[in-house]
Amino acid sequence: MTDRPLALITGASGGIGLDLARCAAADGYDVVLTARRKDALEAAAGEIASRYRVSASVIADDLTDPAAPARIVAGIDRPIDVLVNNAGFGVWESFAESDPTEIDDMVRVNVAALTTLTRLVLPAMIERGRGGVLNVASVAGFMSGPHAATYYATKNYVLALSEALAHEVASAGVTVSALCPGPVATGFQNRSGQGDSLVKGPMTMDAASVARIGWSGFRSGKRVIVPGVANKIFTQLPRIAPRRLLSHAIGRVQDI
Protein backbone atom coordinates (compact mmCIF):
# COMPACT_ATOMS: atom_id res chain seq x y z
CA MET A 1 0.00 0.00 0.00
CA THR A 2 1.40 3.41 -0.97
CA ASP A 3 0.50 6.79 0.42
CA ARG A 4 0.03 8.15 -3.10
CA PRO A 5 -3.50 9.14 -4.12
CA LEU A 6 -5.34 6.91 -6.57
CA ALA A 7 -7.01 7.79 -9.87
CA LEU A 8 -9.43 5.48 -11.69
CA ILE A 9 -9.54 6.25 -15.42
CA THR A 10 -12.10 4.75 -17.80
CA GLY A 11 -11.34 4.39 -21.50
CA ALA A 12 -7.64 4.32 -20.66
CA SER A 13 -6.60 1.80 -23.33
CA GLY A 14 -5.85 4.61 -25.81
CA GLY A 15 -6.65 8.13 -26.98
CA ILE A 16 -7.43 10.92 -24.51
CA GLY A 17 -7.93 8.48 -21.60
CA LEU A 18 -4.42 7.07 -21.87
CA ASP A 19 -2.98 10.59 -21.93
CA LEU A 20 -5.10 11.58 -18.94
CA ALA A 21 -3.72 8.53 -17.11
CA ARG A 22 -0.18 9.67 -17.97
CA CYS A 23 -1.00 13.14 -16.62
CA ALA A 24 -2.35 11.68 -13.36
CA ALA A 25 0.73 9.48 -12.97
CA ALA A 26 3.07 12.39 -13.73
CA ASP A 27 1.25 14.24 -10.95
CA GLY A 28 2.05 11.45 -8.47
CA TYR A 29 -1.15 9.40 -8.65
CA ASP A 30 -1.26 5.63 -8.71
CA VAL A 31 -3.65 4.68 -11.50
CA VAL A 32 -6.24 2.02 -12.21
CA LEU A 33 -6.91 1.78 -15.94
CA THR A 34 -10.12 0.33 -17.27
CA ALA A 35 -11.52 -0.37 -20.77
CA ARG A 36 -12.34 -3.55 -22.70
CA ARG A 37 -9.00 -4.30 -24.40
CA LYS A 38 -6.89 -6.02 -21.76
CA ASP A 39 -3.69 -6.17 -23.86
CA ALA A 40 -3.76 -2.44 -24.57
CA LEU A 41 -4.47 -1.70 -20.90
CA GLU A 42 -1.56 -3.86 -19.75
CA ALA A 43 0.81 -2.21 -22.22
CA ALA A 44 -0.33 1.22 -20.99
CA ALA A 45 0.03 0.22 -17.32
CA GLY A 46 3.54 -1.13 -17.94
CA GLU A 47 4.60 2.07 -19.66
CA ILE A 48 3.09 4.31 -16.96
CA ALA A 49 4.55 2.32 -14.04
CA SER A 50 8.08 2.37 -15.41
CA ARG A 51 8.00 5.97 -16.67
CA TYR A 52 6.40 7.63 -13.64
CA ARG A 53 7.36 5.21 -10.80
CA VAL A 54 3.76 4.81 -9.63
CA SER A 55 1.60 1.73 -9.33
CA ALA A 56 -0.57 1.08 -12.39
CA SER A 57 -3.13 -1.72 -12.48
CA VAL A 58 -5.80 -2.75 -14.96
CA ILE A 59 -9.39 -3.89 -14.83
CA ALA A 60 -10.77 -5.04 -18.18
CA ASP A 61 -14.53 -4.63 -18.38
CA ASP A 62 -17.28 -3.56 -20.76
CA LEU A 63 -19.23 -0.47 -19.70
CA THR A 64 -22.23 -1.45 -21.82
CA ASP A 65 -22.89 -3.99 -19.06
CA PRO A 66 -24.93 -2.20 -16.35
CA ALA A 67 -23.15 -4.30 -13.70
CA ALA A 68 -19.66 -3.19 -14.82
CA PRO A 69 -19.34 0.04 -12.76
CA ALA A 70 -20.02 -1.77 -9.46
CA ARG A 71 -17.69 -4.60 -10.49
CA ILE A 72 -14.89 -2.15 -11.30
CA VAL A 73 -15.24 -0.22 -8.03
CA ALA A 74 -15.44 -3.49 -6.06
CA GLY A 75 -12.17 -4.55 -7.68
CA ILE A 76 -10.31 -1.61 -6.10
CA ASP A 77 -9.34 -2.16 -2.47
CA ARG A 78 -8.41 1.41 -1.50
CA PRO A 79 -10.04 4.84 -1.62
CA ILE A 80 -10.47 6.38 -5.07
CA ASP A 81 -9.28 9.99 -4.92
CA VAL A 82 -10.02 10.85 -8.53
CA LEU A 83 -12.44 9.33 -11.02
CA VAL A 84 -11.90 10.16 -14.68
CA ASN A 85 -14.98 9.24 -16.69
CA ASN A 86 -13.46 9.29 -20.14
CA ALA A 87 -14.78 6.16 -21.92
CA GLY A 88 -17.16 7.06 -24.69
CA PHE A 89 -17.88 6.80 -28.38
CA GLY A 90 -20.04 8.38 -31.05
CA VAL A 91 -21.87 7.22 -34.15
CA TRP A 92 -22.18 9.57 -37.11
CA GLU A 93 -25.38 8.46 -38.83
CA SER A 94 -28.94 9.63 -39.22
CA PHE A 95 -30.81 8.56 -36.08
CA ALA A 96 -33.63 6.66 -37.81
CA GLU A 97 -31.13 4.68 -39.90
CA SER A 98 -28.77 3.84 -37.06
CA ASP A 99 -28.37 0.47 -35.37
CA PRO A 100 -30.64 0.52 -32.27
CA THR A 101 -28.20 -1.63 -30.31
CA GLU A 102 -25.37 0.77 -31.04
CA ILE A 103 -27.47 3.71 -29.87
CA ASP A 104 -28.36 1.86 -26.66
CA ASP A 105 -24.70 0.99 -26.08
CA MET A 106 -23.70 4.63 -26.58
CA VAL A 107 -26.17 5.78 -23.95
CA ARG A 108 -24.97 3.01 -21.62
CA VAL A 109 -21.29 3.94 -21.93
CA ASN A 110 -21.46 7.74 -22.32
CA VAL A 111 -24.31 8.35 -19.88
CA ALA A 112 -25.34 5.42 -17.65
CA ALA A 113 -21.90 4.05 -16.74
CA LEU A 114 -20.53 7.56 -16.12
CA THR A 115 -23.47 8.34 -13.84
CA THR A 116 -23.29 5.05 -11.94
CA LEU A 117 -19.52 5.29 -11.40
CA THR A 118 -19.85 8.86 -10.17
CA ARG A 119 -22.66 7.91 -7.79
CA LEU A 120 -20.56 5.02 -6.46
CA VAL A 121 -17.44 7.04 -5.67
CA LEU A 122 -18.72 10.52 -4.74
CA PRO A 123 -20.06 9.77 -1.21
CA ALA A 124 -16.66 8.54 0.04
CA MET A 125 -14.97 11.63 -1.46
CA ILE A 126 -17.46 13.87 0.32
CA GLU A 127 -16.88 11.99 3.57
CA ARG A 128 -13.10 12.40 3.25
CA GLY A 129 -13.52 16.06 2.24
CA ARG A 130 -11.32 15.74 -0.84
CA GLY A 131 -11.12 14.24 -4.29
CA GLY A 132 -12.83 14.85 -7.56
CA VAL A 133 -14.42 13.64 -10.76
CA LEU A 134 -13.27 14.64 -14.23
CA ASN A 135 -15.90 13.87 -16.86
CA VAL A 136 -14.97 13.96 -20.52
CA ALA A 137 -17.80 15.73 -22.34
CA SER A 138 -17.22 17.54 -25.65
CA VAL A 139 -17.89 20.82 -27.43
CA ALA A 140 -20.88 18.78 -28.65
CA GLY A 141 -22.25 19.21 -25.11
CA PHE A 142 -23.12 22.84 -25.86
CA MET A 143 -25.47 22.21 -28.79
CA SER A 144 -27.53 19.71 -30.76
CA GLY A 145 -26.00 17.67 -33.58
CA PRO A 146 -28.11 16.37 -36.45
CA HIS A 147 -26.53 13.19 -37.91
CA ALA A 148 -24.80 12.54 -34.59
CA ALA A 149 -27.90 13.28 -32.50
CA THR A 150 -27.47 10.76 -29.71
CA TYR A 151 -23.77 11.51 -29.30
CA TYR A 152 -24.41 15.25 -28.95
CA ALA A 153 -27.27 14.55 -26.54
CA THR A 154 -25.09 12.30 -24.35
CA LYS A 155 -22.48 15.03 -24.11
CA ASN A 156 -25.14 17.64 -23.22
CA TYR A 157 -26.05 15.28 -20.37
CA VAL A 158 -22.42 14.90 -19.24
CA LEU A 159 -21.90 18.67 -19.21
CA ALA A 160 -25.16 19.38 -17.37
CA LEU A 161 -24.59 16.63 -14.79
CA SER A 162 -21.02 17.77 -14.16
CA GLU A 163 -21.95 21.43 -13.65
CA ALA A 164 -24.77 20.53 -11.28
CA LEU A 165 -22.64 18.12 -9.25
CA ALA A 166 -19.79 20.62 -9.08
CA HIS A 167 -22.23 22.97 -7.40
CA GLU A 168 -23.61 20.28 -5.05
CA VAL A 169 -20.25 19.06 -3.74
CA ALA A 170 -18.20 22.28 -3.70
CA SER A 171 -18.76 22.95 0.00
CA ALA A 172 -17.48 19.44 0.82
CA GLY A 173 -14.08 20.17 -0.75
CA VAL A 174 -14.75 17.90 -3.73
CA THR A 175 -14.51 19.07 -7.35
CA VAL A 176 -16.32 17.98 -10.51
CA SER A 177 -15.10 19.15 -13.91
CA ALA A 178 -16.24 18.65 -17.48
CA LEU A 179 -13.53 18.52 -20.13
CA CYS A 180 -15.01 19.61 -23.46
CA PRO A 181 -12.63 18.97 -26.35
CA GLY A 182 -13.30 19.68 -30.00
CA PRO A 183 -11.96 17.23 -32.59
CA VAL A 184 -9.00 15.17 -31.37
CA ALA A 185 -7.24 12.71 -33.65
CA THR A 186 -7.76 9.37 -31.87
CA GLY A 187 -9.50 6.04 -32.54
CA PHE A 188 -12.76 7.95 -32.05
CA GLN A 189 -13.13 9.02 -35.70
CA ASN A 190 -12.89 5.50 -37.12
CA ARG A 191 -15.24 4.13 -34.49
CA SER A 192 -17.80 6.86 -35.23
CA GLY A 193 -17.73 6.49 -39.00
CA GLN A 194 -16.41 10.05 -39.54
CA GLY A 195 -13.15 8.87 -41.06
CA ASP A 196 -10.67 11.72 -40.74
CA SER A 197 -12.87 14.33 -42.44
CA LEU A 198 -13.40 16.35 -39.26
CA VAL A 199 -9.90 16.15 -37.85
CA LYS A 200 -8.17 18.30 -40.44
CA GLY A 201 -9.67 21.61 -39.41
CA PRO A 202 -8.42 24.44 -37.19
CA MET A 203 -10.18 23.08 -34.10
CA THR A 204 -8.26 19.78 -34.11
CA MET A 205 -5.84 19.10 -31.28
CA ASP A 206 -3.69 16.15 -30.25
CA ALA A 207 -4.72 13.91 -27.35
CA ALA A 208 -1.68 14.74 -25.20
CA SER A 209 -2.36 18.50 -25.30
CA VAL A 210 -6.07 18.01 -24.59
CA ALA A 211 -5.27 15.75 -21.64
CA ARG A 212 -2.67 18.17 -20.25
CA ILE A 213 -5.09 21.11 -20.41
CA GLY A 214 -7.91 18.95 -19.00
CA TRP A 215 -5.87 17.59 -16.12
CA SER A 216 -4.46 20.95 -15.09
CA GLY A 217 -7.90 22.59 -15.35
CA PHE A 218 -9.36 19.81 -13.20
CA ARG A 219 -6.56 20.09 -10.63
CA SER A 220 -7.13 23.83 -10.37
CA GLY A 221 -10.85 23.30 -9.79
CA LYS A 222 -12.17 24.60 -13.11
CA ARG A 223 -15.71 23.35 -13.69
CA VAL A 224 -15.82 23.54 -17.49
CA ILE A 225 -12.62 23.15 -19.49
CA VAL A 226 -12.63 23.87 -23.22
CA PRO A 227 -9.16 23.32 -24.73
CA GLY A 228 -8.09 25.59 -27.59
CA VAL A 229 -9.14 29.05 -28.74
CA ALA A 230 -11.16 27.88 -31.76
CA ASN A 231 -13.12 25.47 -29.55
CA LYS A 232 -13.74 28.21 -26.97
CA ILE A 233 -15.19 30.45 -29.69
CA PHE A 234 -17.28 27.55 -31.04
CA THR A 235 -18.86 26.89 -27.63
CA GLN A 236 -19.97 30.53 -27.47
CA LEU A 237 -22.10 30.20 -30.63
CA PRO A 238 -25.28 29.19 -28.74
CA ARG A 239 -25.14 32.58 -27.01
CA ILE A 240 -25.42 34.49 -30.28
CA ALA A 241 -26.96 32.19 -32.91
CA PRO A 242 -30.63 31.12 -32.90
CA ARG A 243 -30.87 27.42 -31.88
CA ARG A 244 -32.55 26.36 -35.11
CA LEU A 245 -29.92 28.07 -37.26
CA LEU A 246 -27.12 26.51 -35.24
CA SER A 247 -28.65 23.00 -35.55
CA HIS A 248 -28.94 23.55 -39.29
CA ALA A 249 -25.27 24.58 -39.57
CA ILE A 250 -24.05 21.69 -37.40
CA GLY A 251 -26.21 19.29 -39.41
CA ARG A 252 -24.57 20.48 -42.64
CA VAL A 253 -21.10 19.84 -41.21
CA GLN A 254 -21.95 16.48 -39.64
CA ASP A 255 -23.75 15.02 -42.67
CA ILE A 256 -20.69 13.16 -43.93
Ligand SMILES: NC(=O)c1ccc[n+]([C@@H]2O[C@H](COP(=O)([O-])OP(=O)(O)OC[C@H]3O[C@@H](n4cnc5c(N)ncnc54)[C@H](OP(=O)(O)O)[C@@H]3O)[C@@H](O)[C@H]2O)c1
Ligand atom coordinates in the same frame (compact mmCIF):
# COMPACT_ATOMS: atom_id res chain seq x y z
N1 LIG B 1 -11.67 12.31 -30.34
C1 LIG B 1 -12.50 13.34 -30.37
O1 LIG B 1 -12.62 14.03 -31.41
C2 LIG B 1 -13.31 13.70 -29.14
C3 LIG B 1 -13.85 14.99 -29.06
C4 LIG B 1 -14.59 15.34 -27.93
C5 LIG B 1 -14.79 14.42 -26.93
N2 LIG B 1 -14.26 13.15 -27.04
C6 LIG B 1 -14.52 12.21 -25.96
O2 LIG B 1 -13.29 11.78 -25.43
C7 LIG B 1 -13.47 10.51 -24.82
C8 LIG B 1 -12.33 9.60 -25.25
O3 LIG B 1 -12.41 9.41 -26.64
P1 LIG B 1 -11.12 9.27 -27.57
O4 LIG B 1 -11.17 10.36 -28.55
O5 LIG B 1 -9.90 9.09 -26.77
O6 LIG B 1 -11.52 7.94 -28.37
P2 LIG B 1 -10.86 6.49 -28.40
O7 LIG B 1 -9.42 6.61 -28.73
O8 LIG B 1 -11.76 5.70 -29.28
O9 LIG B 1 -10.98 5.99 -26.91
C9 LIG B 1 -12.21 5.58 -26.35
C10 LIG B 1 -11.93 4.80 -25.09
O10 LIG B 1 -13.19 4.36 -24.54
C11 LIG B 1 -13.12 2.96 -24.33
N3 LIG B 1 -14.41 2.33 -24.52
C12 LIG B 1 -15.21 2.39 -25.61
N4 LIG B 1 -16.29 1.61 -25.46
C13 LIG B 1 -16.16 1.03 -24.24
C14 LIG B 1 -16.94 0.09 -23.52
N5 LIG B 1 -18.05 -0.44 -24.03
N6 LIG B 1 -16.52 -0.29 -22.29
C15 LIG B 1 -15.38 0.20 -21.78
N7 LIG B 1 -14.60 1.09 -22.41
C16 LIG B 1 -14.97 1.49 -23.64
C17 LIG B 1 -12.10 2.45 -25.36
O11 LIG B 1 -11.46 1.26 -24.92
P3 LIG B 1 -11.73 -0.24 -25.45
O12 LIG B 1 -11.98 -0.16 -26.92
O13 LIG B 1 -10.48 -0.95 -25.08
O14 LIG B 1 -12.91 -0.69 -24.66
C18 LIG B 1 -11.08 3.58 -25.36
O15 LIG B 1 -10.14 3.42 -24.33
C19 LIG B 1 -14.85 10.02 -25.23
O16 LIG B 1 -15.75 10.21 -24.15
C20 LIG B 1 -15.21 10.93 -26.40
O17 LIG B 1 -16.59 11.10 -26.53
C21 LIG B 1 -13.52 12.78 -28.13
